[in-house]
Amino acid sequence: MNATQDPTAQAPELTPRLDERIRAALQTRTAMAVILAGLLALIVVLAIVQDVSAGRILSLTVWGIMLGGVIGLGSIGLTLCYGVLKFPNFSHGAMVTLGAYVTFAVMQALPQGEVLRPFSFGWEFLVALIVSMPVVGVVAIGIDRVMYRRLRQRNASLVLFAMASLAMAFFLRSIIYLVWGSDFRFYYEGRANPALDLPFGLRVQADQFFILGLAIVLVIAVYLLLERTKMGKAMRATANNPELAQVRGINTERVVAWTWLMGGALAAAGGAMYGLASQLRPEMGFWLLLPMFAAVIMGSIGNPRGALAGALIIGVAQQVSTAFLNPAYGPGVAFILMVLTLLIRPQGLFGGTE
């Protein structure tokens, strides 16, 4: 055996100290994945200890995946916005709320049709959802024109952008209070959507399957758009190197507009889906903001695939923990996961080590 490979032959100061080695090992992607899986397992174990039935845990997991889909739609927009514009958009939660309410408003304007069994909604919900997506997208572009674009032209600092988006979050919320009031609203007042009885004691509503299916379709659409279309590639290029993007002939202002359109539309879909699963409140998006940011950070900022993975983990952790925790602590669970990520591996699950 080669002498230099013998650990005892190495000078002591060359061997990294044990705690440093442990820290380095903890920072790898595998370690982080193991820790997250361990945490999810811990939540399940805690639920079992509290005598929660297997059927319920399974149902909560499926609901968690659905919630993860909703959070994921929001976080993809958030992460794209960060990638292209380089600032955390604190008003993204308000876009989610706006999407839910615009869907509501369009439904009010439409005649109510027959219920599409086994779902609880009729075609008017689907039409309203499809209308609200571009509407919210265009609102996002409008906000960019009056506010963020001016800041961009003046080379404003990151803090200013973040503060402006926070102000916009409060502004949008006030508008929603003003127009729709503070009462809870329902897409269908008092219409029941009984859970389907499935094997293994799984109790899931047909609506929840719809939400999950729609989230999957939208995520695939976003993926294809980013990977296959010219505008999608231009978006990734602009996020990667904005100055070179201009030099290569990409009109980056147009890329920015498309980013807002996509982000707004996805947020709107998420809002409508969340509203269908529960109810409409002016704060609904605000409470999703923390899980969305947690998902973005966990999946590496600027990485859409990572944001989706993070959202699924957070959705499941939040839902399953309601087996033994008050659901009001949901954002707290997301917060813990976010802090853990920042402590262990700040660049997130999918970040490079460069």
Added chain:
Amino acid sequence: MPLLKVENITCGYGDMEVLRELSVEVAEGEIVSIIGPNGAGKSTLMKAVFGLLHPWQGAIHFEGRDISRLEPYQIVETGMCYVPQVANVFTQLTVEENLEMGAFVLKDGDIGARKEKIFELFPRLKERRRQAAGKMSGGERQMVAMGSALMLDPKLILLDEPSAGLAPKMVDHIFERIVRINETGLAIMMVEQNATQSLRMAHRGYVLANGENRFEGTGQALLNDPDVGRLYLGG
């Protein structure tokens, strides 16, 4: 009429003046080499020509058209392309996607054929077409950057230090390709640290110092000029 005519431009960053009443010309089919010490303003000149900075005074004409107020994405369409000194590839995009971005302004059509032409010039890129540009060597990156700029079949290409940081063998290879590109009729304006070598291949050259034009002449004349030799060619 020269292809590119930079006339008495003054320009800089914020309120810091970098270029002072600078004039440069490039004729059709010419290789023009710009040399000068670090911080002379060579890259700034390239950026000003390409619309990343707008001149405070003076004018820039390309094929007789005033381009000094155009943005880079508009200048691309006039038939000029630019390879910046640093960060000149999309590191997270594949080689092939980088080339496609080079042809972004084209309304589709023969992008495949254009890519093949670039792969002929730089066969190395064809082997690595699916690799992220950020994972390539310095020389390969320079090929990706030049390849992307050539995708539009420009009339003039601006190269900012194409040989910086490359091994001598790779420098020769890149220079040889530049001459070959020029032989197809493309005009080239390049900035180089490898001053002697680049003046040898250039038709004409300029020596920049402190944002001003100190010497100009044919490549050979500058190489033979004792002042240029002593001050800027290291002996």
